[in-house]
Amino acid sequence: MKFGKEFKKQKVSEWTEAYVDYNGLKHILHGIRSFRQNNPNLARASSKRLSLKNFNSSSLHESNIDNHDDIENQVIVVHTVHQENSRKLYNTRLIVSPTEGEGQVDRKAGVEMSCRSQQQPGSSGVDLSFQERHSDSHPVVDVLHRNNSTNGEITDEYETSNLEILDRIKISNTYDSPMSTIRGVFTDTREKGLSYNKEELKEVEERLKIAFIEFYQKLCLLKHYSFMNMCAFSKILKKYDKITSRFVARSYMKIVDDSYIGSSDEVTNLMERVEAVFIKNFLNSNRQEGMKLLRPIRKIERHRITFCSGFFSGCTVALIVAVILLIEDRKLMQIKSATLYIEIIFPLYGFFTFTVLHMLVYAANMYFWRRYKINYPFIFGFRQGTELGYREVFLLSSVLGVMALATFLVHMHIKMDSETQHYETYIELLPLGLIIVVLAITFCPFNFMYRSSRFYLIKCVFRCVCAPLYKVTLPDFFLADQLTSQVQAIRNFEYYICFYGGRQLTRRLKRCSNNEVYNVFYFVLAVVPYWFRFLQCVRRLFEERDSVHGYNGLRYFTTIVAVVIRTAFEFRKKIAWKVLALLSSAVAAIANTYWDIVVDWGLLQRRSKNLFLRDKLIVPHKNVYFVAMVLDILLRFAWLQLVLILDVHSLHGKTVSTIFSCLEILRRGLWNFFRLENEHLNNVGKFRAFKSVPLPFTYYEDKDDNDGNERDEKDE
Template sequence: MKFGKEFKREMVPEWIEAYVDYTGLKQILQEIRRFKESNQPPTPATSLDRRLALYRNFSGLNLQGSVQSTSDIENQVIAVNTVPHENYRKFYKTKFLASPEGAENEISFFDKLDHEFNKVNTFYKDKVDEVMREVTLLNKQMDALIALRIKVMDPGFNAFPSLQSLSLDINNSTPSRITSPLRMTVVVHFQILHCQCADTDDIPVSPSFDPTDGRQVSMTNASYPKLPINRNSLRENRDTDSQKTDPLEILDHVKIVNTFESPISTIRGVLSESKENDLSYKKEELKKVEHRLKLIFIEFYQKLRHLKHFSYMNLSAFSKILKKYEKITSRKAARSYLKMVDNSYLGSSEEVTSLLDRVETTFIKHFSQSNRREGMKILRPKHKREKHRITFMSGFFSGCSIALLVAVILLRDDRKLIDKDEGTSYLDKIVPLYSFYAYIVLHMLLYAANIYFWRHYKINYAFIFGFKQGTELSYREVFLLSNGLAMLVLAALLMHLHMNSRAEVYGTHIEYVPLGLIMVLLSITFCPFNIIYRSSRWFLIRCVFRCICAPLYKVTLPDFFLADQLTSQVEAIRSLEYYICYYTWIKPSHGHNMCQRHNVYNIFYFILAIIPYWFRFFQCVRRLFEEKDQAQAYNGLRYFLTILAVVIKTAYVLRKSLTWEVLVILSSLITTLFNTYWDIVVDWGLLRRKSKNKFLRDKLILHHKSAYFTAMVLDVLLRFAWLQLVLRFNVHSLRGSTVSSIFACLEVIRRGMWNFFRLENEHLNNVGKYRAFKSVPLPFAYHEEDDHKEE
């Protein structure tokens, strides 16, 4: 693979603007090449010259290579100097030592190269500074964690005498015996994250730490690895022995930060109006703190890895592009420039590499019980590999589904079910049973298409949705699941039509095939065994549960994204109600018309239609009070108006009258216009007046602007297609419940299109803020400043 393609493939999607513009630099080099070819055409070498060159290269007597290597630095045509800049940072500027003919393109090349290098170097320096600030916070968090562990596991432990004797043992370089591993942890628990590595010695540290084990441990220099400890810090502690305090006193200055991530914590937070709680010193509290700090360390480690890879890829890019420059221009410039690159912060900084080792050691010691293999599995999860059998089975299932669909259509035409009244009545009874699966399969197919295009355009959907690395489904796997479900449903439908195609034989055991199918689907969904993508299934179940419990859970993007999907599956939810009515309340021979005669059915027909919108409304209310964002108030109002429109529309369907028809037209028109504006302007970020791209946004991922205008037009049309469904326009070529099913499918298609542009806008927001990692709230809040003020 060429370096340019590899460089583009290995970029962190959210940091793409911070990388060197390798493609732009190559374009300038191509212009230089064309200029040289047009002004200095190469003279063809004779056969004698070629033979002599061959002998010179391989004779072993040619000293040109060695002479060139010793005098290469003297033949450089550029000089790189530092220029003053704000914030006392070094910026670099390249100057040509000579003015060769036609060097304008070469000057512009180095100007752009300087700009790109200063951009990369500044970004890297800022990110490393940010990491170092996070290290300070993590140090304090780990201090509190270790103290809390001691307090919970060994309440009678007195840390101060043990620390004093241990410090003396370290200073004298003698082995020490500790009566509890918890005491050892107080001293060495987080020294590995300190970045002040000057004047460091080695301290013997136990390789295993179990806070629940109270057995004595013995340490010797020969049997344990060594960790760097700041000798100056220990010496200062020894000299100021009288000023030492008990490390457990840190617990008097911290409180637990309540993130309101559960219904109980949310209710307590509303009643107490406090986001911080005093420590209770319970094991449950300790587990929660350890779990949250574990997630913080995983995200912090991933950030360090990305920074290290960012440095490596950009350094390689500068080296590659300078070699191309020398090859095209035959000028010596790489050594001078690369010497500057090596001496810069980007090329010489070792903080990230050092922190990586220390975070690994800390995580393994404190969060994986000193099991390095298990710890590294968590810190460095393996990427998923595409399996050939997934592609094969997807093709096989799709072929079977197409064949079964053709068979269903031919059987329907052969039995002439549409032309007969009894056939139309029969279809009205079974279409709601199978349309439920049609909505799900269509939604899954569109989701698979979305994943394909998200990956193609480098939209980091896995990070946006918060999938655990290595567990996210690819488009092939979603396509496999959707085609497998479609094959089962079409096979059941074909069998259903073949056995019960006439009204007089209606009512056999074949009517329970759809019910058995839905039981199989639910069994697979809630299967506790590690089969059929268990992690993804449980992720979906958790999101659904959080939607149902809104606003008692903190709202995340997967939660409201899923709730938006449910608003487009109202007909599928109503199909579940029809299942209950069809198999419990009425005889199979009566069907849908009999269900509508039950008042309970009609009441739930209202309720089920508005449930998804209530989910979103309560989520907007939660975000309004948490984030103090006024946009959530307008968003909540939008869903409340949609609820009113759905209620009025449902009442009109059940009891048609002129008054209800007028109300339907007004409510549906207002709701449709409001939702359309929100889709295009807020969710997609389009129709910007002051934008480089007219009526679009400044940053676009798709290369063709016409795709955005087409999507906007289609969104308006499909929104008003839903309005036509509200008004119940008659289509003479279609009969029965098929019309409502078709319009429901159009709404699912609109949602699938909305998904792509919604995530594109979210990704571009992350890119603009260089947000490539999840922010996990810290478990402890310090109150040192408050204590000082009180004193």
């Protein structure tokens, strides 16, 4: 693989703009080559004037040209272009004779190596300025610097200073739980004293462990960032020497090697100290196990996943064809009793239809996120090495589709075959058995079938259900948004309870539709996903004090009103309810469409260099964004079809609502891609590539500590 492709592949996506512009420099070299090819005589004459002995290197720290040397003998000029807060930016320039047409290099004037992280409240960040600087003191770094890097042991000085650090540390409860949230509302937030049980101390230790791992991985990214930039400099200079025969690579690389990015070993030393402290205190000096945690092995894509995905997807297509042929062969849609029976059992299998479709859409999202280098594992907080790829998700959806279709095919064949109707009692339990198997696998505690991903999903669902008692993170509200597109599947799950709660098959459909409890929950379950999002917005409004979350919560509240009125219209076919349903649905659709395009996708920005879009775009074809906006509008207002109830010929029963529920799932998949693209671009703009890890303590400086002591004395 060529270095350019490898360089692009190895970039930390959040720091793309801070890397050496390798392609831009290659473009300059192509211009130089073209000029030399078009002017061979001038190029040869210039080469004779310049020889290797005339090249001198200028120190990066002493930026002006030496007065004793003639300017024609200089290869590189380095001067300070900015100085602020003990940090210096240097601009390097390669001097080339303008008669060669290589003045392009003068005008492009070197590379500024800087990457700043704009740390936001509550988020972790790191200063990545590769210039001269003076590092500020930090308690954790101070502790690590006291580690003896030669033998990995903690010195007596560290043991003594440990108590001094503890004097400036205040233990805080960072474990967010429903009970802690409730206590924070009804109790005084001031400290009443420190008393912790073993479970809480274990939680503190686990959080510190995670913090060390994240900090170490930050250092790994920094080291890799430095290495790749150094390689890019080396490669581009070799290309320059080859094209121009100037032989300046060694001189220029000496300047780069002497710079902070090339000469500093601070990151390497700090990595060694983190390793020593982490392995000794958390792994009982077991280095092998410690390095497995600090440097997790990247997940290897296996061919058997691809093979199984293809096999089960082929089986899915074959089963779909078999179901269609069975229905057409036996004319089931023309027999009234058969049609009624299909309408009775369809919601049982419809639950799997919506679930499989959503999984397929999510797999497609993951494929395109990966193709366009959207860092979705980091944004969702997946643990490296355990996250599912699009192949695994596609495999799971194919397996579930095969199970559901095979069950449905057997169910219909036995039910419609007169010779096997005496098995009717048993085949009614097939959908129930299928969903029990799925739930059993989902909640199975044993380590098989992607256990970490299953429990991650369960945890997110639990946090959604407990809203607003948990601090809202992106995976929580992202999952809650997915649930808003699965209202019909949630209602089908309710139908399971009603269906298997009846005694006689012929009365089950009528019993469910006439049961008051069923109708009440039919209302409630349609509102629940939107209610989760509303409560999450309320929680974020009180925590972040940002009015945007209030407007977002109001949007979900209008959607709740529209859903309630529309559901009431389903039960009472009156003109008044129809008008109210149309008005409320139209208002909700307009608000949701505006929020999708402007807020969630960040499009339709004023004064954008990309008309009606935004400044930064990941997809190279702009037409994709306009098509996505149009589709989002059409699919949002397709919701009104369920209110208008237009007469669609050849569609039976709940087929219309099923079709539009599937369209809503497809719209959600479209929303997913551009929502995460916008999140990724915002993340890149802040140069963040790390997770926020709240520490279970707060460190106070001397001044703050003294002020705190004085306040305590006054209180006493």
